[in-house]
Amino acid sequence: MELVLFGLGLFLLFVTWRWMLKPSLLDATRDKLFDLRESMRAYFIGTKEGLEHPAYKDLRMLLNGHLRYTEDLSFVGFMLTVFSAINHREDFTAVRDKLDKKFNSHTDSEETRRYIKEVRLIASAIMFEYMVKTSLLAWLFAILGAIVTFVKNMKKLGVLLTSGDSHIPWGRAVAAMLMVSFTTVGLGNNATARETLENSALHAL
Amino acid sequence: MRSVNATVIIDRHTKMNKNELTVELSRQQTLRTEARIGLTKYVLALGAGLVAIKLILDGLQPLVVGQSPEAITALAAVIREFHLGSALGYLWGAGATAAWTIERKGKKRAIQKKSEYQGMVESGEPNRSSSGLTPTGDTPAA
Numbered sequence: 048m049e050l051v052l053f054g055l056g057l058f059l060l061f062v063t064w065r066w067m068l069k070p071s072l073l074d075a076t077r078d079k080l081f082d083l084r085e086s087m088r089a090y091f092i093g094t095k096e097g098l099e100h101p102a103y104k105d106l107r108m109l110l111n112g113h114l115r116y117t118e119d120l121s122f123v124g125f126m127l128t129v130f131s132a133i134n135h136r137e138d139f140t141a142v143r144d145k146l147d148k149k150f151n152s153h154t155d156s157e158e159t160r161r162y163i164k165e166v167r168l169i170a171s172a173i174m175f176e177y178m179v180k181t182s183l184l185a186w187l188f189a190i191l192g193a194i195v196t197f198v199k200n201m202k203k204l205g206v207l208l209t210s211g212d213s214h215i216p217w218g219r220a221v222a223a224m225l226m227v228s229f230t231t232v233g234l235g236n237n238a239t240a241r242e243t244l245e246n247s248a249l250h251a252l
Numbered sequence: 253m254r255s256v257n258a259t260v261i262i263d264r265h266t267k268m269n270k271n272e273l274t275v276e277l278s279r280q281q282t283l284r285t286e287a288r289i290g291l292t293k294y295v296l297a298l299g300a301g302l303v304a305i306k307l308i309l310d311g312l313q314p315l316v317v318g319q320s321p322e323a324i325t326a327l328a329a330v331i332r333e334f335h336l337g338s339a340l341g342y343l344w345g346a347g348a349t350a351a352w353t354i355e356r357k358g359k360k361r362a363i364q365k366k367s368e369y370q371g372m373v374e375s376g377e378p379n380r381s382s383s384g385l386t387p388t389g390d391t392p393a394a
Contacts, residue, residue: 051311052338054304059345061301067352074359077389104379114383118391124286131278138278141271246279 069181076117076177080170084110087166094159102153102163112248113170120174120247122182128243143242171241174248363389 084107091103132139150163179185268276367387374380386392 050307054307054311058301058304058308061297061304063349067349071352071356074363074389077385098380099378101379104381107379107381111381111383114385115391121286121290123289124282127282127285128279131282135274135278138271138274142275145272246275250279 072177072180073118076173077114079173080110080114080117083166083169083173084114090162100153102150102159105150105153106163106166109167109245109248110170112250113174113244116248116250117174117177120178120244122178122185122188124247125178125243128247132243139242142246146242146245167241167245170248171244174244360388363387 087103087106087110088098091098091100094100150167151160153163154160179189364387367389384392
């Protein structure tokens with residue numbers, strides 16, 4: 048009889064993950080991307096060119112691509128693309144530089160360039176977060192990486208814990224640890240990861 | 253795979269330089285590998301689902317074969333295993349699922365309304381492009 052209950056439990060767990068938790072995570076991710084698109088629109092309304100700004104057009108297209116691609120994003124696909132990028136580093140770097148140049152060519156204002164870069168980084172981070180949250184493999188990988196990072200940085204952590212600061216933002220610390228662990232092995236929110244996510248997003252529309 | 257107009261694909265490819273073509277080729281290979289892995293995962297999940305259902309049915313079988321001593325023993329086993337705590341757990345799960353379903357319907361309705369109003373506000377704006385999602389914010393069927 049225990050087997051029956053075990054089977055029922057497994058079945059319910061699968062149903063909860065596939066048809067409840069995952070769609071909710073997907074919607075939450077898209078909410079973040081929509082909010083980013085809204086704030087980006089508000090930013091460009093405040094500029095001299097307004098919504099006629101070519102950077103607005105391209106950034107909106109990019110965010111739309113992310114929105115459309117979110118559900119198809121998978122950790123396995125991401126890993127395969129990153130490994131491919133490592134094998135064809137020159138080609139991927141050239142394509143990334145071309146995209147960066149395109150975004151930078153839209154404005155002479157350093158502030159707007161910084162803003163464009165920030166929006167692209169935030170969008171990639173949102174996608175990255177969704178990818179990790181929805182993949183068991185990514186979680187295993189992140190936890191293993193976090194342990195390695197923890198051991199490597201134990202000295203620094205010891206200083207932090209004995210510094211007398213009673214307010215340590217643990218939530219952010221854990222998220223940062225996961226990101227650091229990914230970056231340690233070349234899969235973090237670095238240029239390759241961003242390029243991988245943006246390339247997929249731009250092909251999604 | 254997205255249903256993209258073939259002309260657009262050809263047009264996109266003819267405008268590519270060597271680097272872009274290599275990246276595109278690699279992207280297509282990745283998509284193919286990802287699809288194969290996806291299929292394997294799907295088959296494994298389906299297999300696991302079938303095993304779970306078989307476990308449940310095998311366990312329930314003695315209960316439905318009649319009033320034999322085996323059926324009574326099996327029923328007693330169910331009652332013995334199905335503690336009050338477990339029953340409350342299942343009830344809690346059912347309640348949480350019902351609440352989630354109601355909230356989700358409300359959220360989808362809110363998204364649809366927001367989408368309508370946003371369309372009104374942004375209509376006629378230069379450089380406006382859409383994500384191509386459905387009015388309820390879902391990925392459209394391929």
